[in-house]
Amino acid sequence: MSDRPTDDRPDPDHRRPAGVDDATVEALGSFSEALEAIEVARGHLYTFHRLSGTADLTLGKAVDQLREAGHTELADLVDRELVGRNVLQGRWTFQVVEEYDDGYYATFRRLEAEARERLVDGRRHLYEAEMKEDRRTRGVPGHEATPPDV
Incomplete structure (x- = not known):
């Protein structure tokens, strides 16, 4: 037997508490929307972290290949100046991610x-x-207030 309320209303956790006005709900909605944007930005930061690490490892491979192809001077230059280089002053990307996570986020x-x-x-x-x-649309399949098990 389903526990679905007969009135097909949202669960209590998604109902406004008594006395809360529209302006408050709208303000919290904007706050939530801003947080969602921050979550996406954080995801991009982790993408930046992953891609930067992949690029550094692939660059190391390119340096090895340049050496094998006889371009030792160029390989040494790239190895010295770019492989393992900080992406920001004193920081690799993991440090950028940690600072963002622990501070702003x-x-x-x-x-x-x-x-x-x-x-x-x-x-x-x-x-x-x-x-x-x-x-x-109440009463139309696919428009229920909650899943059947709520």
Whole structure:
């Protein structure tokens, strides 16, 4: 037997607490949207980290191949000046990622969670949940408020 509520409403974690106004839900929706952009930026930073590491390892291979092809002077120059070089002053990409994660990213996530905790009992995605309620067609398959097991 399904536990689906007969009124086909969102689960309580996606319902606005009593007394919370539209402006607060909209502000938290914008905060959440900004956090989503930060998550994408963080993903790109990790992509940068991975690609930079791959490039350095592949460059090492190119240096070896230049040496094998008899271009020792050029291979030595590239090896000395570029292989293993910092991407930023004093930093390889893992250090950039760590600094971002421990500083800006951690602060952003902490403050977004604190805002939700203070204003809506920690509930997430209220703006989106309310948008779903406005846009879905009740009673039509594929438009249910929650999965069957909720």
